Amino acid sequence: MKKYDVIVIGAGPGGTTAASLLAHSGKKVLLLDKNPKPGGRMMTIHKDGFSYEMFPINCVPQHNSLFEKLSKTLGKQDEVKLILGDDFGIGKLFYENENGKITSWRMGYQFPGVLKILGFLGVKPWHFKSLVQMARVAGKLRSMREEEINELYQISAMEYLDSLGPMPAGFRTFLLATFGEGAFEMPSDHVAAGEMVKMFQQTIAGSGGRYYEGGVGHFFEVMASTVLEKGGDLQMNTRVKSIQITNGKVSGVTTESGETYNAPVVISNAGIRQTVVKLVGEEFFEKDYVERIKALESNLACVGYRYFTSRPVLTEPMNVLFPEGCASKYEEFEAIERGESKPERGYIYLGTTSLYPNMAPVGQQVIYAVVSCMPDPKVDPKCYLEYIERGVRKIAPELYEPGVISRTEIMTTAIVPGLGNDAIFPGQGGESYGIANSLGQAGPQRPKAETPIDGLYIVGNDAEGFGLGTHQAVDSGFKVYEKVMERMEKA
Numbered sequence: 096m097k098k099y100d101v102i103v104i105g106a107g108p109g110g111t112t113a114a115s116l117l118a119h120s121g122k123k124v125l126l127l128d129k130n131p132k133p134g135g136r137m138m139t140i141h142k143d144g145f146s147y148e149m150f151p152i153n154c155v156p157q158h159n160s161l162f163e164k165l166s167k168t169l170g171k172q173d174e175v176k177l178i179l180g181d182d183f184g185i186g187k188l189f190y191e192n193e194n195g196k197i198t199s200w201r202m203g204y205q206f207p208g209v210l211k212i213l214g215f216l217g218v219k220p221w222h223f224k225s226l227v228q229m230a231r232v233a234g235k236l237r238s239m240r241e242e243e244i245n246e247l248y249q250i251s252a253m254e255y256l257d258s259l260g261p262m263p264a265g266f267r268t269f270l271l272a273t274f275g276e277g278a279f280e281m282p283s284d285h286v287a288a289g290e291m292v293k294m295f296q297q298t299i300a301g302s303g304g305r306y307y308e309g310g311v312g313h314f315f316e317v318m319a320s321t322v323l324e325k326g327g328d329l330q331m332n333t334r335v336k337s338i339q340i341t342n343g344k345v346s347g348v349t350t351e352s353g354e355t356y357n358a359p360v361v362i363s364n365a366g367i368r369q370t371v372v373k374l375v376g377e378e379f380f381e382k383d384y385v386e387r388i389k390a391l392e393s394n395l396a397c398v399g400y401r402y403f404t405s406r407p408v409l410t411e412p413m414n415v416l417f418p419e420g421c422a423s424k425y426e427e428f429e430a431i432e433r434g435e436s437k438p439e440r441g442y443i444y445l446g447t448t449s450l451y452p453n454m455a456p457v458g459q460q461v462i463y464a465v466v467s468c469m470p471d472p473k474v475d476p477k478c479y480l481e482y483i484e485r486g487v488r489k490i491a492p493e494l495y496e497p498g499v500i501s502r503t504e505i506m507t508t509a510i511v512p513g514l515g516n517d518a519i520f521p522g523q524g525g526e527s528y529g530i531a532n533s534l535g536q537a538g539p540q541r542p543k544a545e546t547p548i549d550g551l552y553i554v555g556n557d558a559e560g561f562g563l564g565t566h567q568a569v570d571s572g573f574k575v576y577e578k579v580m581e582r583m584e585k586a
């Protein structure tokens with residue numbers, strides 16, 4: 096029976112951050128994951144000359160990210176090559192107005208080109224009233240101080256934006272779709288307004304479109320190697336079956352193959368609900384805590400295509416089609432799921448990482464085309480796939496020219512639990528991140544990393560942290576690291 100200072104279950108972005116920082120600070124760490132290598136839901140795959148993640152990825156922010164803080168802290172900044180959207184293109188947005196007219200805006204290089212943005216949003220430069228409305232709303236969001244933002248966790252992003260008075264339809268859709276639903280994978284009538292404002296400010300300050308040569312998952316493989324280098328153990332292909340509790344304190348973990356490892360601190364990246372209900376067991380917690388955990392809302396999932404092409408199609412890593420009205424309400428996703436309606440206005444993400452160096456055979460691309468849906472692993476992708484194809488034909492028709500697509504794979508919600516956290520409740524498990532940044536579970540109300548069990552912490556998208564997907568998980572990893580170090584220094 097081996098003893099460690101800390102055991103980390105899961106080498107996703109959150110678990111890897113916490114484990115590597117603790118190892119770097121001299122703690123004896125065991126990092127376990129059921130997957131063959133670190134990266135979690137963003138594990139990098141190498142196949143047929145392509146390197147890619149199973150799902151589309153856009154890293155926000157581009158500049159001053161916590162990924163750089165992590166690699167520098169671990170002294171590994173030279174082992175991961177940062178790719179900036181400023182050098183490779185951030186992306187192109189397409190707005191389809193209610194009459195079906197599509198306008199576009201290439202982000203980044205033309206940022207100062209105000210006229211381009213206005214054209215994209217369907218606003219004429221001489222519409223003085225619209226310009227004033229947009230400037231007022233953008234100025235308010237941009238200059239909002241932290242105390243004011245903290246007041247915006249009881250109101251949804253949609254309700255808050257609508258309370259700011261009239262603004263051009265395209266501008267409202269752009270804000271909600273980009274900084275609400277797009278960033279948090281949750282309809283803007285559920286996302287807390289405080290999160291939307293913070294995301295707006297972070298993106299204005301640091302832009303988006305960061306990547307790493309070799310893949311985002313590769314970044315976490317490099318960070319996780321710290322654990323081994325500092326005398327800890329990295330055990331992949333190892334599923335944790337249970338977390339041991341002795342006299343009310345955490346004492347270790349048991350793997351599915353029956354090995355037991357001991358530590359006074361266990362950090363779980365396996366999901367807050369999965370950790371409480373499945374790995375520890377409800378009986379170890381107060382009823383109120385279990386009820387709150389069970390009631391947490393998952394964020395949305397994505398379904399779509401991975402196309403492998405025989406020639407280059409996309410010139411931008413990220414392309415998004417926003418149809419007017421796409422900033423939809425949660426109930427609209429539920430209605431589609433019940434078969435009462437079909438996807439008609441969802442925004443479509445069309446992206447590739449093959450534009451970056453050494454990510455694809457010369458002249459070929461892997462292209463993701465996805466749309467959001469409910470997080471049930473049983474979602475039938477059929478109606479979404481039809482919708483995606485109709486949309487992609489509007490913004491990249493060349494993809495469907497004869498001979499361009501050499502192979503197609505379908506991304507379903509069912510794949511997600513295989514790479515990420517287990518599906519343990521009906522309708523849950525396919526979510527892109529984990530628990531949603533929605534009202535009642537965002538900002539100050541977000542579940543804490545500490546659990547009621549002494550020594551047991553949660554890390555990743557399910558506890559604390561702020562940001563888009565991987566960035567939130569890394570933020571959570573830093574926070575858990577600080578908490579565990581403080582605890583150990585006191586002991």
Ligand SMILES: Cc1cc2nc3c(=O)[nH]c(=O)nc-3n(C[C@H](O)[C@H](O)[C@H](O)COP(=O)(O)OP(=O)(O)OC[C@H]3O[C@@H](n4cnc5c(N)ncnc54)[C@H](O)[C@@H]3O)c2cc1C
Nearest residue numbers: 105107108109129135136152153335365515555556564565
């Ligand atoms: C379709 C889709 C699109 C996305 N788009 C983006 C994007 O554009 N930008 C972005 O930043 N993020 C994006 N994400 C989200 C990103 O993948 C997550 O935010 C991130 O992976 C969460 O990190 P995590 O550490 O919280 O958890 P995870 O990545 O889920 O890692 C959890 C780890 O724990 C392991 N584990 C779980 N249970 C056990 C167990 N019992 N025993 C051992 N190991 C276990 C898993 O194998 C996994 O490796 C997307 C995700 C999806 C699915």
